[in-house]
Amino acid sequence: MNEGLFIVPDTGKDERFVDHPYRKGPANIQFYAGASLTTVDGINLGSLCVVDHQPKELNTLQQRMLGILSKQVVHILEFDYSLEVLKSQFLDSKANEIKLRALFESSSACHLLVGRDMDILYFNRTLADFMLDKHGQKMELGAPILNYVGEDFIRSFTLNFTRALSGEKITFEDSLWHDATQIWWQFSFSPAYDAAGAVIGVSYTASDISELKKSQHEDDSKKRALDRIALMQSHNIRGPLSSILGLVDILHRAEVAEVAEEVSMLKQAAEQLDEIIVRLVEQASAKSYGK
Structure with missing residues (x-):
């Protein structure tokens, strides 16, 4: 018997099965061969079975084929399980993304995610509406962020962006002119991390604090x-x-x-x-x- 295979050529001659109801009953199993379904982690999922109504023998090639088939079944089961796990993770990630996006979209503050190359990765509706209303600019993903930064703020923005890329979190207040209107802002520059903990860009927030001032x-x-x-x-x-x-x-x-x-x-x-x-x-x- 090969490793992982269990073969009973004639159940009528095997004392373990001679009186078994599956042999004597309607199933009439006179021959049995089973290959264990074992994962790479050593977990036994069951067996791939071959039965017949007549006693018989499996030659070496047939035994090898049964072993190969059992491994293929395990691969299929593991692949199916992996797909389910990935699907579950994807759905969870999507749900979290929807919640996070809803949070940002409902915020009265301007939120922006800028890549390491100063390209726009994300912006919320508040920021998009503000730029269109005050400056007549339509924001686009992938565009250089400096295209949307006023001349009176470029130096400060670039300096604090660089500091945030190095892992520093910066918060400060300043006033800027927008369409002949002076607005007081509270600015926040924070490093943005990926799942592995690497800095992928900068998270930027601007909150209008004019009423507070x-x-x-x-x-x-x-x-x-x-x-x-x-x-x-x-x-x-x-x-x-x-x-x-x-x-x-x-x-x-x-x-x-x-x-x-x-x-x-x-x-x-x-x-x-x-x-x-x-x-x-x-x-x-x-x-x-x-x-």
């Missing part, structure tokens, strides 16, 4: 206004009040009986007013510095 400017204006109010309260109001307090103190020390009560009341009122002004100045200063 406007809000910050308004906050700064409010702070300066509060500073002016505090200064006015401190000097323009408290200065004259200090003079009044000084005069009241002189009158109080003079101990003029006819106006002693009025001087005492005036001093008390002036001191209360001074305390109120001090609190107002402190509150204005606290708001000015965000406390």
